[in-house]
Amino acid sequence: MAGANGIKHAVILSGGGAYGAFEVGVLKSILTDQVGRGRYPKIEPSIYTGTSVGAVNAAVMVSQNGLGVHADEAIEFLENAWLNLIASSPETCGNGAYRIRVDPIRYLNPQCLSDPAQAFAALVEDGALLTDSFFRRTTNFFNSPDPLQTRVLEFVDLSTFISPEPLYRLVREIVSLEAIRRSSMMLRIVAANWATGEVKVFTNKDMTDDVGFQIILASAAIPGFFPPQYIGGYPYVDGGVVMNTPLNCAIEAGGNFLHIIYLDPDIDKLPLKVLQNTYNTLDRTILINNATVINEDIDTAAWINEGLEAIERVSKGGPVSDRDLQEFIRVAARIEERLKQGSPYRKLILHRYHPHEDPGGGGVGILNFNRERMIDLIEQGFNETVDHDCYESECVLLQP
DSSP states (O other): OOOGGGOOEEEEEOOOGGGHHHHHHHHHHHHSOOTTOOSSOOOOOSEEEEETHHHHHHHHHHHHHHTTOOHHHHHHHHHHHIIIIIOBOTTSSSOSSOEETTOTTGGGOGGGGSSHHHHHHHHHHHHHHHHHHHHHHHHHHHHOOSOHHHHHHHTOOGGGGEEOHHHHHHHHHHOOHHHHHHOSSEEEEEEEETTTOOEEEEOGGGOOTTTHHHHHHHHTOOTTTSOOEEETTEEEEEGGGTOSSOHHHHHHTTOOEEEEEOOOOOGGGSOOOSSOOHHHHHHHHHHHHHHHHHHHHHHHHHHHHHHHHHHHHHHTTOOOOHHHHHHHHHHHHHHHHHHHTTOOOOOOEEEEEOOSSOOSSGGGGGGOOBHHHHHHHHHHHHHHHHTOOHHHHTOBOOOO
16 A cells, blocks of 8 residues: 555565575664664555565565554564574574484484484484485486486485475464465565576465465575475476566565665675685675676666656656657666556665675575574664665665
């Protein structure tokens, strides 16, 4: 539902595994009153879009809204889930996102042995699964007509050693599908069709009792780490494969005051390693790719604003400058397409929130759910947002 002056706030939540705790801190700042701090008043979103861990956070917030929970209590519920259900600590048996199968350290933790029968059952189940996987891959190795090098590579599957069961239980515990369907907030969850490579955007009405949880889990199914989720006969995986920051989904849903929360630090503030290695090279490649895509989307939004402003100046009989023509031509095709669809573009305001400094951990940091680290990330997200500076963050604002 649009607010005063037709403003429709949308919150865009990107993927990033454990870094999703940073999103909680940002939400805590922009959704609640912080007396004496911050430059902007709290917002009341009508749209949430999310990919991967952002899809989980978005689903929780829309679910809480559908349950009639006030925003202050909803973000408190989400923060509690991160600190007490998702995070790991010496006092807990693992985390709420994944479990390593037949992990010897797990069986040395007294907390994990509080129920010996359950621990033994999990060990037997893990052993049976790993044995079955080994047998099938061994059979494939000897029977496949592929070259030896290919067969050797196909023999390795790290996801076999990862159980996604903790995440499956978590999502069912903290999300109500019925509440999402009846919520006044619009939800958009992005997943990637693993068979076709196409992006799929799921909405509130798609969150049925039959496939709703699979949709959320599909968006968070990191390829090679979690197995795909089958929906409508197709395998779906992490939406970050095709759209890690679903900004366009929020625009298509009618949002015009956009709050983009993404988890990639400023690339120029990440020092290059003196001694290069494969891990750091791949990690930096992914960060640069994510930053490039989101920057292109934000630049496009800014161009649309400039094109609409040029049209306004011309329609008022003002002089047509070369810059006006350039700004209009740059986005004319997109503006025309939306007019044909009966949903013309509106000017957009975009606020960016993301960690300016490296939150620590690099690429493998997405798997580190240590409780103290979750506390630090939530605090970092909150403090950086309270001190939000549009100039430093390169937000897109309307011209006076």
